Structure formats: C-alpha cells, structure tokens
Amino acid sequence: METVISVTVVIAYVILLTFVALRARTAHEFEEFSLAKRSLPLALVFGSLAATYVGPGFSIGFVGKGFNSGYLFLAIGLAYAIQNILVGLIVAPKLRALKNCHTLGEAIGEKYDKKCQVIAGVISVGLCAGFSAVMAKAGGDVLDSLLHFPKELSWLAVVIIVGFTTLYTTFGGLRASVITDAFQFAAFATLLPITLLLTFWFNLKWDTSAFFQQASEATKAGLESTSAIKIIGLVIAFLLGEMLIPPYANRALASKSTKISRNGFILAGIFSIFWFMVMVSLGIMARSIIPADTAEDNVLYSLVHEVMPTSGYALLLVVLISVIMSSLDSLLNAGAVSFTQDIVKPFANLSNKFSLNTGRIATVAIAITAAVSALAVDNIISGLLTCYAVWTPAILPSLILGLWIKNPRPLAGILSMSVGATISVILWIIFIFFLERSADFALPSVIIPGLAFSVLAYFIGHLWQKPKDGQ
Amino acid sequence: MKTLVFVIVIAGALIAIASGIWVATALGNAISRNKERDVPENSASDLTEE
DSSP: OHHHHHHHHHHHHHHHHHHHHHHHOOOOSHHHHHHGGGOBOHHHHHHHHHHHHOSTIIIIIHHHHHHHHTTHHHHHHHHHHHHHHHIIIIIHHHHHTOTTOSSHHHHHHHHSOHHHHHHHHHHHHHHHHHHHHHHHHHHHHHHHHHHOOOGGGTHHHHHHHHHHHHHHHHHHHHHHHHHHHHHHHHHHHHHHHHHHHHIIIIISTTOHHHHHHHHHHHHHHHHHHSOHHHHHHHHHHHHHTTTTOHHHHHHHHHBSSHHHHHHHHHHHHHHHHHHHHHHHHHHHHHTTTSOTTOOGGGHHHHHHHHHSOHHHHHHHHHHHHHHHHHHHHHHHHHHHHHIIIIIIGGGSOOOHHHHHHHHHHHHHHHHHHHHHHHTTOOOHHHHHHHHHHHHHHHHHHHHHHHHHSSSOOHHHHHHHHHHHHHHHHHHHHIIIIISOOOHHHHHHHHHHHHHHHHHHHHHHHHHHSOOOTTO | OHHHHHHHHHHHHHHHHHHHHHHHHHHHHHHHHHHHTOOTTTOOOOOOOO
C-alpha cells in the first residue's frame, strides 16, 4: 500500500512538472536556449538562483548538521549569504552589462582573448559535468529510497532522474530550466518550512524550552567537536567555493536588467539565511524525535518518516528530488551553452540553428557523462567539495580581476587559469589520495594556496605582457 | 532568549514560505502570459512583464 501511495504521488508530481515544462515551450533560437532572451524578471531570477544552490548539501546536509552541531552551521552558512550579496553588489551588474556574452567564458573572452575563453570554457564544461554527476548520484539515491528498486536495478533511478531532467532541458533550454526551477523552488520553499511548523506543533507541542535546550546542547557539541581550523576552512568553502559557477553566471547574464541581476543575487543571499535556519532547526527538532545514532545524511528522511503520514513522506521525498533536479537542469544547460559558445564557436562560424543543435547535443552528452560518472561518486559532499576546490582558483581571479582591471592582458588570464587549475588538482590528489585526508579538511588546504598561486601567476602575466597598441 | 530564538525560527519559516508563494505567483503569471501568446508560427515567447 505504501509503495502504491508513493508511486501515485511521484506520478502526480511528474505530470505537474511536465505541464510546467511544456508551458515553457521549445526554444527556437540559441538566444532563447542560452539566455531566455535576457528577459528574466526578478522573482524568476531569485527563485531559479535559490533553486540551483539549494541542492542535497543545503537541504539533507544542513538538517544533518543541525542534528549534530546545532546552530554552528547556521553561523558558517552566513558566509554563503555574504558571498551571494557581494556578488550581487559587485560582480553581477558588471557581468550583465556585457551585452554580447552568453557565458562566463565569453565574458572572460571579451576581457582577454579567445584563448582565455576556450580555457574558461573547458574548465566550465568540466565543472558542470562533475557537479551534474554528483547531482545525478544524489537524485538516484532519493528516488531509490522512495520506490525501492531491486539492488541490481538501482542504476535505473539515476537514469530516470537524469533522463527526465535532460528531456526538458534539451528542448526548452534556459527558459525551461528557470521555469521548472521556479516550480521546484515554490514546492520545497513552502513544504519543508511547513514540515518544521507541523513538527513544532504536533511533536514538540510548541515547547520552546525543550527546543532551546536541544539547540544549546547540539551547538555546544558542535563547537567542541569542530576545530577552529576546520571552521575557518568551512567558512572559506562557503564564501568562495560556489562563487559564480556557470549556472549562476548564466542567470546574471539572462536577467532583464542590471538592477534585476543585482537584486536577484542579493535576495538569494538573504533567503539563504532563512533557509539554513529552517534546515538547521529541523535537525535540532529531530534530536528529540529520532534515535541519536542516526547517520547525518539520514536525519531528514528519518524525521519526515516519523512525523508525516505516508503520503506526506512520499511528497517530501519528491520535493527532495525537485531540489536535486533543479540544480541538475541548471548545470546541464550551463555546461551545454558553455560548450557551444566557448569551445566550438571560437573555431567555427556557427549559424543560429547549428548553435541550437550543438547546445542540445551537448546537453545530452553532458547528461550521459554525468549518469555514467554518478556510479563512481562515493560521497555526495566529497564530490561537491572536489568541484569547489578546482573552480575557485581556476576561474575567480581571472574573472574578477578582468572585470575590474583596465586593459587586462591575455597572458595574465591564461597563466592564472592554467596555474590555478593545475595547482589545485595536484594538491587535491596529494591530500585525498596520498595523505588520505577527508575532503572537508583538504578543501581549505587546496583553495588557499591554489588562489594564491593563481593571483601570483595573474600578476606575473600582467607585468610580463605589454599592452596591445591603443590600450 | 528562548522566546526570541523561537520567534526568529518561526519568522524564518514564514519568510521562506512567503518567498515560495511569491515565486509561484510569478511563475503562474509567466505561464499564463506564455499561454496567451501561444499562437501558431513559432511565436517566441518571453518571461517579461508587459
């Protein structure tokens, strides 16, 4: 009976999501596929940004952290909010002001040259494929726990998630991604806080003393078990790790105006504070409801299973799938647009139709790569941290310095991206495979030197290369 | 202090729900505008408010 209810809820949700995706309609031009014709209003930019960054880490992960470490992770999460607000205030309007850019790579290409654009494109596509693999793995895990596939068919869960997401992203492009993101955001941004309120009401009977005591105990335990260096590392990861990854940059570029681009990021940053508060509080409440030895990644499932009826549990799991699909579709689209604009277009004069078809084929190719790679992803958080470790040193210095420095030199961009990517990959391999450190420990040890070498290489290149005539 | 923490958490949940409703409303508007413009000849729709 439980499986029947679960399947019914899944089917109803899929029908609704399909209706929404169909309303987004097929993209007929590459400008629609890549940037939704630069027409996104504030609510959709905000909703889509929030839906993209709220993945498994910011939902399942944060509830688990709240369970074990109380409000410590809310404080750490503030770094993420600050990141979004700073991007909104400083970077997003400058990006949006670049009129002819579809991607971050093109923005770098416009500031430096085509070689830099191609390097940025290769890094962007690689990162999107890596992130997509992590999302595919997470989505497969949730669907598997909902529909209980036989062990030998558990790969089918990944195929269903990736297949459905790829279908609407391939035909509808960014517009379909943004519209379905908005739908998925509306679903999880209402249902998970409602779960919090219901738990407060029915399970804790509005007992504020009990909640406060659990919050104090958990936060104290979190502070005792987390070293200062680890907290600093996590703050750095939240502050820099996801900054301006391709799907976020695409939303900045696709906003209707520079003002909407700026405000979308600022609102998304402010929303993250409330979101983390809700997720961490759910984890704290779970302490008095589920067994204390529950694994961190299972806290949300166990809590919802305990406090909700079967249909509510199924609905919540579907919402968690939404959380993951909304991140996956954005990554697939951003990777495909970057492949077309940054890797193929610099070497060929593409017609609008050819660009559109290349984008669609690239969407499918990245999706297949992600689905296959998902089988190799052991741990969701480690997978995410691996992507963060490479992205920040490889791209951020060139992008941000390029937007601010007058007459940036191409050699500076090439050296910074190459050195940043190489150093961070080498350090990551050393820390993870040779020294066998955990990913969250290794991250700051990779990002900080990676960034330092990247900035150093940038300035060496900048001083080495003379400015072009007329600059 | 207990009451303050409680009020902040409840306010956070309500703000998150309100954000969801705001985005859902914008989505509904975008979809209905697309529907109104849903005429033959591949008319390219957009998500902008008129």
